Amino acid sequence: ARTIERLAGHWRNLLRAIASQGVDQPVADLPLLGDEEQRLILGRWSRTEGVYPGEHCVHVLIEAQAQRTPEAIALVFGDQTLTYRELDGQANRLAHQLRAMGVGP
Structure with a gap:
């Protein structure tokens, strides 16, 4: 059920973007993720911080x-x-x- 709800949200985001940006926009350029989901994926899940050994180039x-x-x-x-x-x-x-x-x- 959660997966279906998430996919339905992606569909709604896509339809809103088509309605506001026009049908001439390439689908690849339209957003699927909502703001909260995008922050989660790009912010929390994509963290790649690491300790860089500064004594070496x-x-x-x-x-x-x-x-x-x-x-x-x-x-x-x-x-x-x-x-x-x-x-x-x-x-x-x-x-x-x-x-x-x-x-x-």
């Missing part, structure tokens, strides 16, 4: 992770993925190219 942490789990997925963008090994390799190539161009700290 991010490139050092990525290198260390690449040594521990080289084949683990580090980045996802659309249907493209990079492993930690690939990310570290691309970062090193970029760093060498920048240094060759005279870029420094």
Whole structure:
């Protein structure tokens, strides 16, 4: 019953948005979630705070992770993925190219 009520609320939100924004709006751009549900999902459930070891730069942490789990997925963008090994390799190539161009700290 709770799931049906939640889905009905999503349907009402969608219909309200269509009524107020017009039928030419792409459905993907219309809201399904109410304010409270959006705050819950984006606020409470999406918390990813963590302790960042401030004594190391991010490139050092990525290198260390690449040594521990080289084949683990580090980045996802659309249907493209990079492993930690690939990310570290691309970062090193970029760093060498920048240094060759005279870029420094």
